[in-house]
Amino acid sequence: MKLPKASAAASAVVLALTLTACGEERADDARSIAPETPRYEVAQDVELDSPTLAKAKERGRLIIGSKADQPYLSYEDPATKQRSGFDIEIARMIAADLGFGEDRIEWKTVQTGVREEAIVQGQVDYYVGTYTINDQRKELVGFAGPYYRAGADLLVRKDEESITGPTALDGRKVCSIVGSTALQEIKKPKYGAQTTELSKYSDCVQQLLDGHVDAVTTDDAILKSYAASDPDKLKVIGRAFTYEPYGIGMAKDDRPLREFVNDSLERRWKDGTYRRIYDATLGLSGSPYDEPPAVERY
8 A cells, every 4th residue: 555645743852741750950951862753744635445534534633542641652741731752653653644633633541441442432543552462452453563562571669679570579569550461461370469450550650659569560661661750769670571562453343544554654664753753752761772573464
């Protein structure tokens, strides 16, 4: 499929969120050296036999689901309501290729446990938010990608020495998110962990800081972002114990849209846009750049 030219929408610098976590002076310094996110040229007259795109054109805007509490990934500034982060930029990039600029995007915060419901019921046109592709979810929704390779890890307090990996969790309290693949893994008897299940990553991190749990588990990209926001108090163990390919969720039967997004992702990897997005967002967390995995078409 021949893709239209990519599109237009510049975003605010992602490190605005560190004002509360690291102090205003530190955030200002970071912003002064942070790479800028790309600008996307909005494609014109996109023709695609996609029911999802047809509905978006009819309503005049694209509804994109994502998270709002993941620094460097999917973050909504509570004061300005501006969105920033790696997943947000990937979503904007695709929107532009579909013909929708920032002024025609409606963002919808969707929590982990209800992502499939939001997609199936048509509450969002597509979803970008640390969403692991797996066979169970494919029974309900469709996936484009993967566009990023992550793995479950552990976030602990900076002075923690006894937790060196998942095998050191016997009897320890671990917090994760309802519906997450990391939670399903860490609940296995072989780890012996006592689990706490909450609805937001930020709540789990606060539980860790307050001493109510011993570790937080989810994808390493998410954990590194929180560690980067409070490096004096938090650290990531750095021993991933699952493979989490992030995909873009959409209606299960909308194959034309899925193929279009896959083509868009591949083209953006080749032209360098993907790397520029990474460097300006998730790369600032200290997580090293890695080439994205190959798109899986089905």
